[in-house]
Amino acid sequence: MKDKTGEIIYIGKAKNLFKRVNSYFLNGNKEPKTENLVKEINKIDFIITRNEVEALVLEARLIRQHQPKYNLMLKENQPFMYIKITDEATPRILSVRKIDDNGKYFGPFVGGKARKYLVLNLARLFGLKTNKLNSRSSQELYQLLNQEAKKEDYKDKLKMAQLFLEGKREDLVKSLEKKMKVAAIEKNYELAKIYLEQIREIKRYASKQLVSLPKAYDQDIINIASSKDKYLIVIFNLDKGVLSTKKNYSYLQNNLKIEEALASFVSQYYLLRPIPKEIIIPFYLPDQEIIVSYLSQQKRSSVKITVPKKGDKKELLDLVAKNIITKLDSDPLLDLQLILKLPFYPKEIDCFDISNISGQNAVASCVHFSEGRANKDWYRHFKIKEVSGIDDFAMIKEAVQRRYSHPEWLKPDLILIDGGLGQLHMAKEALVELGLSFPLISLAKKREEIYILGQSRAIILDKKDESLNILRRLRDEAHRFAINYHRLLRAKRG
16 A cells, blocks of 8 residues: 555555455544555555465565555564674684685574673683673683693684584583693693683573573564553563573564464564474464465475463463563553654654744754664754744754755654644644655643644643653753754854
């Protein structure tokens, strides 16, 4: 489904295309999001596939490629990282973003701190080269391990690090224990002490894992819960029975049943991620056989989706459910979406402010927050060129027009204007002249009132509300950025 500009706004699949499309336009009670979608539809295209699995794969790929605003989207900005052992003459162990044809790779990893800790510890413990070793003790141990080291010795160290990364830690500990005994017999007590430290560190690292199961394959445990108008999904990734990562995702229900939401999530989540041998979920999915076939094709080996009723796997699902409870009410952006009745999750927010002294050196700022945090790559400031005198309303209009006259720049899910209804009307006018439509609100300083066009009364939230705090931080940051630019121009002019 496309809007009048040709932009894709929704992607779906159906066995019966006529019934599916017709359901959007029939009279009846529709969710606000569906009503907004129907208003924007200008053209519908379709692709015929050979079977349902092919349709599922195509839908997931197109959603990820085009990111339509009315589809359920995975909202994350963490790039995958890998641990690499290079194939240089003296190989190094590194943390990298991209995979190429050189070296051996382990991962992917999402948690940055855990990955860096692992790289540095492996370099330190086994005397491997890396980009840096932070502490003096790390450097001393590395130098001690490499005194008069032969190439064969270095290869052996690489093999030990590789065993660790492959999860074969018991084999690694046994190998080091043998080396420690040999060193002790030869009265090389300093080397024996190093091996002992390596063994203790490996065991200490393994003991930090939260869950340990005797499995020879990887598993993902996925659970979902709903509260008010939102869903939260938590995933535990188990690497051969040991918990390696935990991830959280939240989004509006969007008129989806909980089974449909989880099925859609699973289809998208594994499109660009490693697929485990077994996925454990709390209930059966619609078209589960098709999803299993799709995942097996992607993995090129059999994949199993399990719905346990008792035993260890059910206990793991319950553990994931406990993690959901702690997260369910902690997404202020989702709350903001509900409060403002926005059609989609406000991941990307722009905020505008004006700075001038009696109309002199007038400037406008636009700051950008991604997922509630400043994203300075998309900060912009503008010298006001078309407005003379003191006219903050007209200045806001000029700034908004100039910001969104660049279609290649990142589009916001929400625009915040510093001011009241007057500034808000001018921002809307600027968007209309550009043929654009983004959700617009303004925040007035006096009582922190939130204004929405078409609403007679302002929204006033509790001062401690986290949703309000995000808007205030945006407003304050836009003000700071505008003031700094204004001062810079005044200083240049003397």
